[in-house]
Amino acid sequence: MVQEPRGRVERRLSAILAADVAGYSRLMHSDEEATHAKLTALLADAVEPAIAEHGGRIVKNTGDGCLAEFSSAVEAVRAALQFQTRVKELTIGDVEDTRIAFRVGVNIGDVIVEPHDIFGDGVNIAARLEGIAEPGGICISSSAYDQVRGKVGVEFTDLGEQNLKNIARPVRAYAVAREGLSPVTKVGSTTPSSLSAPRLSMVVLPFANIGGDPEQDYFVDGVTESLTTDLSRINGSFVIGRHTAFTFKGKAVDLKQIGRELNVRYVLEGSVQRGGNRLRVNVQLIDAETGKHLWAERFDKPVADLFDMQDEIVSRLANTLNTQLVEAEARRAERSLHPDAMDLIFQGMACLNKGRTSEYLAQSRSYFEPALALDPKNVEALVGLAVVDAAAVGMALTVERAARLAAAEAALIKALSLAPQHARAHWLLGNIKMFTNRAAQGIAECEQALALDRNLANAHAYIGRAKYLLGRGEETEAHVQEALRLSPRDTEAFVWMIFAGFAKLQLGADQEAVARFRRSVEINQNHPRAHIYLATALAHLGQLDEARSAAQAGLALDPTFTISRFRANVPSDNPTYLAGRERFYEGMRVAGLPEG
Known part of the structure; x- marks a missing residue:
């Protein structure tokens, strides 16, 4: 044919x-x-x-x-x-x-x-x-x-x-290279300028199921979906929806191409592997523009209730990634020749994430104040300045306690008038209310914060603080442990352990108080109050040599500390709390701290 x-x-x-x-x-x-x-x-x-x-x-x-x-x-x-x-x-x-x-x-x-x-x-x-x-x-x-x-x-x-x-x-x-049409304006340049993807924009790619066990697929996909939801709660973030992200499931992908296609700055990818009675989760954060790995983490946990594990893994990842993304945005901002308000804010936030020292707080303020000058209604700048003022009081780094707290509260009220759903602003306002004898109101603000962001570990810890201010120290430990479960490596964890130590002293559980204060010192050896509170608890146990040694360590970090100065700042008039304070003053004297 x-x-x-x-x-x-x-x-x-x-x-x-x-x-x-x-x-x-x-x-x-x-x-x-x-x-x-x-x-x-x-x-x-x-x-x-x-x-x-x-x-x-x-x-x-x-x-x-x-x-x-x-x-x-x-x-x-x-x-x-x-x-x-x-x-x-x-x-x-x-x-x-x-x-x-x-x-x-x-x-x-x-x-x-x-x-x-x-x-x-x-x-x-x-x-x-x-x-x-x-x-x-x-x-x-x-x-x-x-x-x-x-x-x-x-x-x-x-x-x-x-x-x-x-x-x-x-x-x-x-x-x-025409003015006003393209960001590329220098004739002869050999590299194009960066894409104009929004700040804090990312996609969570479907996690890989290592081993291919089909019975584990629902857990792996659940981690991806929950993480997408929780990351979207980060203030100012943009996270590509799960339906788009899951179109890449099981495919070999070019991460830089995905960044261009979705117009995002960051890609998060990971894997889940089960071996016997343990589960391993590997996660990487990648700069979508350069393909550079910015952060990686591995979580190993014994297999328990899978839904509880999923919740814990996602919460920990969301909290850690919040810090990592702020750091990445701050590094980008450092390269900007003409930083705008948000560039300055990310740099200020990155300083706060390094710790609550006089140096870092001053550096943070040096970014937040010009950011607010550029944009007087910028909520993040207002909240940032409130954090600086509240931290200065909480870390006993200022003698202007009332003025700093008043400034912080005014900034937060303005921020919430502009953004009523801002979770961190609610938590911080709760903190201010606890400092100023309004602990019950403080709890309400923290609960509102958690309704908006379930991963806000600080809100859990500060509810624990409010409980001992109200004379209910037996309730504090559970709230602190929940905060640690959500964010075990948090830079604020040493403060949470102080809350737990105070509550144990209020209950007369001095040995447990010593353990909590020791843990606080281990987490942050440069915070004078942790040493001083450890000295107080040790004195109640009769361990006087160690108590005096801890007291001297605290005084070396803060030579201005006196018992009378500590007595001047009482955040609650609850009788049970006040009785515990009197016992606290007694322990300080026995440890050899100056009366003042």
Whole structure:
């Protein structure tokens, strides 16, 4: 039988333009209907008219953009310049995190032509060039650059040879360097500037089930989903939704490409492995722009109730990642030539996370105050300054106790008027109320904080503090232990152990009080009050030599400490609490601390 001859494949040399929306998945996750409506309007009002005006045809719409074909590279670039300018004009008043911006790639190639599509390497290269363009920018191949140079009224930045996904040979690329269109403005630069992904933006990729036990899949997926939810509670964060994240399940992925596609700064990936009666969870935080690993952690736990384990693992990860993300954002801010309010705030927060010393508190204030000057209604700056003032009082680093507490409370009331759902502000206001003989109100504020963020370990610990201020020291330990369960390596853990020690002394459980104060000293040997409180508890046990040694260690760190100064700051008028204070003063005297 004679085989029918195949039909001739139609080919032609074309300029191909690929355009899509930067961070489209993130925008759709935030507000599907509004994003769809805005995109439809921009395509109709800006993109499609520009393409038609310059002799191009839209080959197909891609959901979040389009693929177009031109007979001239010059006309393709002119069309792109026109609609990028028009899109910027139409979106200039939109909030930055909801603003639609197109990325454009242009290439010249020999393409296969079908009635409703075009195919070939020329098309693929245009699409890959679009993927490395800046939001609002245009990236073109060297073949297109050779045709348009000097003809389109803009300059170009040479990006050098680019290794594009699934393209065998490197492609030399150029970015349009026109003021107001692209962040790339220095002609001759060999590296593109960073993507404009939002701060604290991330995606939690589905954790890998090492070993492949199908019965463990639900637990592994549960960790991923719960972590996505809990990380989204971090103030100012943006976390890609689980439905988008799970499209990458089981796939080999390019983390930098995912960062560009989802327009996020960070990728979190991990694995879960069960061996016998133990479960191991490995987690890595990656900078999506550079592919650099920023942090890694391993959790090993005996297998117990899987739901309880999932809750504990997720809570610990969320608390640790909060600190790691702040540190990463602070490092980015250090490189900024013109830091804005949020750059300064992340640097201030990073200082606070290092500890509550005079030095770190002063450094934090030096960031929060100019941030507030730049943006007087910035909630994070207000909360940051309140933390500094409250910590100065709590660490006994100031003699201006009343003024500092009043300033902190005023800042928090303003912050909550601007952001009523701010969990840390509620917790901190609860702390201030506990300092000022309003412990019951303080508990209510901490409970409100936990309703907003279940992982806020400090809120649990400070409820424990309020309980002994109300003469209910027997209830304190459970709250402190819950805080430690959620955040066992917290920089505030030494303070929580002091709370537990105070409660044990109130109950006359002196041996247990010594254990709690010893643990506080182990966690932070540079806090004078931990040594002084340990000395007090040891004195009640009759261990006088060790008590006096601990007292001297505390006085070496704070030579100004006196019993009379300690007596001047009484945060509660509860009779049980006051009786415990009297016993405390007695122990201080026996330990050899100065009366003052």
